[in-house]
Amino acid sequence: MAETLLALRDVVVRYGTYGALQVPSLDVATNDMLAIIGPNGAGKSTLLRVMGLLQRPSAGTVLFRSENGHDGDPLQIRRRIATVFQEPLLLNATVYENAALGLKLRGTGGREIDTRLRPWLERLGIAHLSARSARTLSGGEAQRTSLARALVLEPELLLLDEPFAGLDPASREPLRHDFQRIAKEMHITTVLVTHDRDEAFALADLVGVLKGGHLLQLGSREEVFLRPKTDSVAEIVGIENRLAGVVEGSEGDCSVIAINGARIYARGEFKTETKIVVCIRSEDVSLAPASCEVKNINRCKGKIFEVVSGRAHHRVSLDCGSFHLVAVLDRKRGAEQVLTEGDEVTAVFSPAAVHVIGAEKDY
Amino acid sequence: MELIWQGVVKAVELVFGFDAEVWQITWLSLKISGCATFISLLIGIPLGIALALTRFPGRSLVAASINTGMGLPPVVVGLFVSIFLWRSGPLGFLDLIYSPTAMVAGQVIIAFPIVAGLTMASFQSINPNLSLQLLGIGASRAQLLWLLCKEARLPLLAAVMAGFGGVISEVGASMMVGGNIRGQTRVLTTATVLETSKGNFDIAIALSLVLLALTFAINFFLTRIQQREQLRWPKLS
Numbered sequence: 088m089a090e091t092l093l094a095l096r097d098v099v100v101r102y103g104t105y106g107a108l109q110v111p112s113l114d115v116a117t118n119d120m121l122a123i124i125g126p127n128g129a130g131k132s133t134l135l136r137v138m139g140l141l142q143r144p145s146a147g148t149v150l151f152r153s154e155n156g157h158d159g160d161p162l163q164i165r166r167r168i169a170t171v172f173q174e175p176l177l178l179n180a181t182v183y184e185n186a187a188l189g190l191k192l193r194g195t196g197g198r199e200i201d202t203r204l205r206p207w208l209e210r211l212g213i214a215h216l217s218a219r220s221a222r223t224l225s226g227g228e229a230q231r232t233s234l235a236r237a238l239v240l241e242p243e244l245l246l247l248d249e250p251f252a253g254l255d256p257a258s259r260e261p262l263r264h265d266f267q268r269i270a271k272e273m274h275i276t277t278v279l280v281t282h283d284r285d286e287a288f289a290l291a292d293l294v295g296v297l298k299g300g301h302l303l304q305l306g307s308r309e310e311v312f313l314r315p316k317t318d319s320v321a322e323i324v325g326i327e328n329r330l331a332g333v334v335e336g337s338e339g340d341c342s343v344i345a346i347n348g349a350r351i352y353a354r355g356e357f358k359t360e361t362k363i364v365v366c367i368r369s370e371d372v373s374l375a376p377a378s379c380e381v382k383n384i385n386r387c388k389g390k391i392f393e394v395v396s397g398r399a400h401h402r403v404s405l406d407c408g409s410f411h412l413v414a415v416l417d418r419k420r421g422a423e424q425v426l427t428e429g430d431e432v433t434a435v436f437s438p439a440a441v442h443v444i445g446a447e448k449d450y
Numbered sequence: 451m452e453l454i455w456q457g458v459v460k461a462v463e464l465v466f467g468f469d470a471e472v473w474q475i476t477w478l479s480l481k482i483s484g485c486a487t488f489i490s491l492l493i494g495i496p497l498g499i500a501l502a503l504t505r506f507p508g509r510s511l512v513a514a515s516i517n518t519g520m521g522l523p524p525v526v527v528g529l530f531v532s533i534f535l536w537r538s539g540p541l542g543f544l545d546l547i548y549s550p551t552a553m554v555a556g557q558v559i560i561a562f563p564i565v566a567g568l569t570m571a572s573f574q575s576i577n578p579n580l581s582l583q584l585l586g587i588g589a590s591r592a593q594l595l596w597l598l599c600k601e602a603r604l605p606l607l608a609a610v611m612a613g614f615g616g617v618i619s620e621v622g623a624s625m626m627v628g629g630n631i632r633g634q635t636r637v638l639t640t641a642t643v644l645e646t647s648k649g650n651f652d653i654a655i656a657l658s659l660v661l662l663a664l665t666f667a668i669n670f671f672l673t674r675i676q677q678r679e680q681l682r683w684p685k686l687s
Contacts, residue, residue, distance in 0.1 A: 141585055
């Protein structure tokens with residue numbers, strides 16, 4: 088069991104009467120790589136500022152290695168944490184001076200700064216830009232400088248507020264990659280705030296879902312992405328097929344769920360008569376021609392009403408009479424089938440791909 | 451034209467002939483306005499920073515007053531400083547009227563709103579998230595303030611220039627509270643007024659040329675510092 092590095096207890100942030108954040112308990116352990124995802128205005132940035140002791144919560148405590156962050160001298164604790172924001176926010180100085188700033192603020196001598204900083208400039212691929220004015224950098228270069236400025240401090244906790252969101256894809260992907268490699272090699276305890284669920288899935292081991300200032304679910308990324316606890320979490324992690332239904336009974340190791348007159352089989356046993364929400368990831372739905380006889384027990388005949396073709400995937404929406412389903416088909420495989428709007432097809436998905444969540448409210 | 455040419459010749463004679471009175475007047479102008487600018491910076495910069503970075507009740511009233519103060523007519527300042535320092539006035543016991551100190555006081559009142567207003571504007575032009583970022587890499591409050599001042603250094607230099615420019619060229623207040631006493635409170639602007647009214651245009655022109663040269667030299671020096679690190683307009687061809 089890793090040591091708890093940062094803990095929030097009964098943290099509440101209010102702006103006037105508006106409650107921006109309400110976190111009864113949140114623990115970040117050493118070596119955790121935690122991503123907080125949620126829609127805009129969910130309180131993600133507020134949460135990060137509270138964690139970084141950059142904002143005092145209206146109530147509650149922030150503990151850093153069991154030391155109260157707002158007691159005594161918060162500067163000493165703040166200096167063991169480093170925050171990187173979405174905007175690079177560099178000073179009007181050279182790349183080197185910007186990256187060295189954090190060390191300088193801690194009174195580190197010039198020679199030590201140099202020996203510590205050089206490797207980081209190399210690792211982030213900006214060593215050749217050292218003497219350049221920060222004002223002349225591209226977005227990606229500036230964010231690399233900002234990351235170097237934080238990483239060279241070797242913080243016990245690294246806080247990232249959408250650090251890759253402002254970048255164009257061409258500079259975002261390599262930087263994300265570099266960061267991922269560095270974070271893994273250096274075992275930096277990181278909390279990343281992002282609205283990009285793919286980014287969260289790619290970078291983090293742990294994922295927290297924040298909405299309306301409440302932490303709806305926190306767990307391993309597989310748990311959160313594949314087995315969301317509530318409808319809101321399912322929506323935020325990107326499960327497109329969410330259907331309200333009632334448990335009718337069971338057959339073998341599956342439960343039978345009635346959805347608007349149709350029946351769906353889900354692996355597992357659930358209490359009869361309970362109202363539930365069924366989640367099926369669109370990638371788990373495949374399509375077969377309407378005439379084809381399929382063995383799978385979840386077969387829904389439907390009519391395609393929309394096909395959106397992306398770079399790698401086709402996104403197909405069908406009307407199955409009682410409900411709508413979205414299927415995302417790998418372009419390589421989907422290419423064999425010519426799908427057009429109006430086609431009759433059979434949607435097929437395994438009972439194991441059906442995740443059932445209770446229909447109770449989030450909070 | 452003849453008149454102007456004579457003035458220029460006279461100016462060269464007076465300045466390079468090391469005319470004692472002209473040098474004394476120039477030096478006094480520089481001392482009084484330099485001193486007034488320095489005091490204005492001491493008052494105006496913290497005030498401008500406070501107005502830009504903090505929120506308190508009545509803040510917008512103070513900010514609006516400062517902005518109004520940036521265009522305060524020197525004669526109005528002269529009038530009120532005179533009233534206060536008049537022998538029978540509330541501060542008459544200080545016996546400051548018609549002294550260089552009184553002139554400094556008048557000029558400070560003219561310059562500090564200019565410095566405060568421009569400081570406020572320059573701090574407000576900094577990205578508000580920069581403070582958060584600097585704290586986020588471990589700046590203390592004092593370090594944060596210092597870094598923000600450094601970041602706003604170019605517009606702050608403009609505030610220094612504007613403040614100094616406002617007082618060295620000002621005549622109304624200096625005349626009223628200083629009295630234009632020869633050898634004691636006579637400065638370049640008041641001397642120019644006097645010589646012009648006496649019809650001594652050559653000396654008046656000489657004095658104004660000295661004033662121009664002085665303000666140009668100081669602004670040139672400050673501009674050089676300010677422009678050293680300007681972002682260049684890209685060369686496209």
